[in-house]
Amino acid sequence: MVDRRKFLTRSLALSATVLPTAMHAQDASPQGMPDTELVSRMRQKLAQELGDASVAAELAPSIFDVGFEWTPPMRPAKELRAVVAYSFGNRLTSDPKAQPEPGPVNEALAEAVVRVRALMAPGTPVYAQWEIAHFLVVKHGLKDVVSIEPVVAPDGTVTYLSTDGVAEAVVKKAGGVTALGPVTVIGHRDHAKRCVLTSRARGMDAWVAKEVPLPVEYDAESGQAWTRRRDLYLLHDMAAQMMMLRAAKIAEIYPKG
Structure with missing residues (x-):
């Protein structure tokens, strides 16, 4: 790691x-x-x-x-050896303590996974955040999806993973980046650049498959306010990228803290 x-x-x-x-x-x-x-x-x-x-x-x-x-860096799907899919938004339920519903954007991301995987070698492994994994299993009948689940504490508190948390979990479940090989990242079109950056920062040889366009729609009913509108999300993503740069720059200039 x-x-x-x-x-x-x-x-x-x-x-x-x-x-x-x-x-x-x-x-x-x-x-x-x-x-x-x-x-x-x-x-x-x-x-x-x-x-x-x-x-x-x-x-x-x-x-x-x-x-x-x-626009993220791209390669042909046939050159990649695994799929890593990052979710985008969700739908809250009437029970505030219940896990959210995956929502329509993650359904579209699952469709993109299916289209990309059809261009790759048979049996290509898929690592998908749970919102996407839900549709891959229930709607598309995939049997071998590795679902990246939230972290549940002993007291039942649920912590939903960040983009980096998902990338870290994928590497751990795969047994390391060498076992993964070059991966195709699936994410919302406006999230994809950061998904690739974060995947690469965790050691993955990450790309977006050039043949399959990524979803660009937004869900006005998403439980995450920043994923309801494009202007709000882009501000959110730019802020996240800036925080990555800030933290990395501090680590570079002051390596001993």
Whole structure:
């Protein structure tokens, strides 16, 4: 397993270097402005606002990566050897103490798992967060899904796993990243970049299968408010990416704490 400090340092390296160079999108903004020019303008504006050109030069690439890069690195499904599926939102029940229902977005994610797996070798292992695993078993009849369940304390308190918690659990259940081989990540289209980053930070050789589009719809009735609307979720995801960068940068600069 990857210890916490190595995880944070690896997160920083991946987010700052690996992912932007592997993006599927063209190296230009929709308006035709080259990315390098956009970053340069961001750096100039930050330098003006902060009165510090060196700090602006440090920050601008990270702000560009977090705010403007959303397409994850991709490979053909046939080159990948396992599926790792991350859930998105849920539906609360009338009983506040009961486990939420998986919800329609996770049903769509299960459909994506099925489509991707059909392009992979027979018997490809699937590791899916429980909301997705539910539909894979009940609706699609898959018998060999490894479901990543919430953590239940002795007093019955349920802790739902973060993206990183799911990635960590997958590596543990698989017996290590070598046993997994290269994996295809299934996640909501706006969550997929962070799913890949987090999977890689946990040591996985993670990609998104290029042939199958990921769900982009939102559930206005989701029990997680940040997953009800795209504008809210993107803010949530950018904040999460920034916190990853923050923690990793601290671990890099102050490795002894």
